[in-house]
Amino acid sequence: MTRMLNPRGAYAAVLLLMSLQATAAVAVPEPVQRDRAGNRLEPLTEQAGPMDADEGAEATSAWLCTADHLWCVRTARQGDEGAAQLEVAQQVAGEAAPRFRYVPLVTAGDEVRNYRPWPYLLRMAPGIGAPQPPRDPQQAALENVLVGVLIESNTMYSGGGASASQLSLSRIYHEDDGIQIDSVLTVPSDGNAMIRACFSEKDMQQRAGACHDEYSFSADLNLAPDGEGMPVLRYTTRATRYPAGVSRERDSLAMGRLTRKDLRTETDRTCSFQRTLRFSGQGYQPDAPLPQCSEFTEL
Secondary structure (H helix, E strand, O other): OOOOOOOHHHHHHHHHHHHHHHOOOOOOOOOEEEEEEEEEEEEEHHEOOOOOOOOEEEEEOOOOEEOOOOOEEEEOOOOOOOOOOEEEEEEEOOOOOOOEEEEOOOOOOOOEEEEEEEEEEEEEEOOOOOOOOOOHHHOOOOOOOOEEEEEEEEEEEEEEEEEEEEEEEEEEEEEEEEEEEEEEEEEEEEEEEEEEOOOOOHHHHHOOOOOOOEEEEEEEEEEEEOOOOOEEEEEEEEEEEOOOOOOOOOOHHHOOOOHHHOOEEEEOOOOOOOEEEEEEOOOOOOOOOOHHHHHHHHH
16 A cells, blocks of 8 residues: 655655555455455466567556466557557467457546556456356366456646556456456555645644645455355455545635644545445446545545
8 A cells, every 4th residue: 555654845745756656556465365166366476478479569567477377467558549458368278379368448538547457367266257158168168367457547736646546357258259358347446645735824834734635545355255156356445634634525724723633644434444346247246335435536
């Protein structure tokens, strides 16, 4: 989790820039996570990529692979600057060259976004992942997986800035006549914001010297160990604000004079939560609605 320290002059601005440049990630505890059905959530590490990778694509990340090197992923752009994609390489036993899959990534007009592979891959147990298991034994023997990409954006304000990222998961599964790729989950994964709150000496006194409001959001995505069939996921978040009581939805100077007891990091109870995500129909659904947390998860 990226966490910003309390601002103290110019040094705080340096910390902010470092925070905005850091890679946002939905963290998953090590090592490999397994559930009752035999599904496995595995970390990916940077490794040499497949030899037959598309040379026409402009890579925007390194190759990240499973420990056995049977699955590798990277983000890249193909042709048009806006045509971002997640490249997935699957090495099948008995085949010299890997099979490549391409997950198109949605762009948002003129908004500048960075795309990075989620550094984990969920390998599903035999017979799990496809709506209808293939009749072809060779296709049925191939692994179905969940892969992810982190969609990152940031902006700078006068005296501050913000960054935010989302995790988008896609399912790759095998059928008798080939493969299918579909999007199954998109959730906020990380957010940081520093908002200037002092514009005069009077403001500094009213704010007890704390001249920036800070907002932080982080999330963990884990594999529930008691899941059966399609993987069951647990999504856990933590949101904080500094000083206590501030909000991006109202003028901080209108909340009255701050005291020393307000100069603390406060956990937001509404946006610090846990949900169990189960696959239903075409994607994952939480066991309860997600709260509205845009002040932590949007720019």
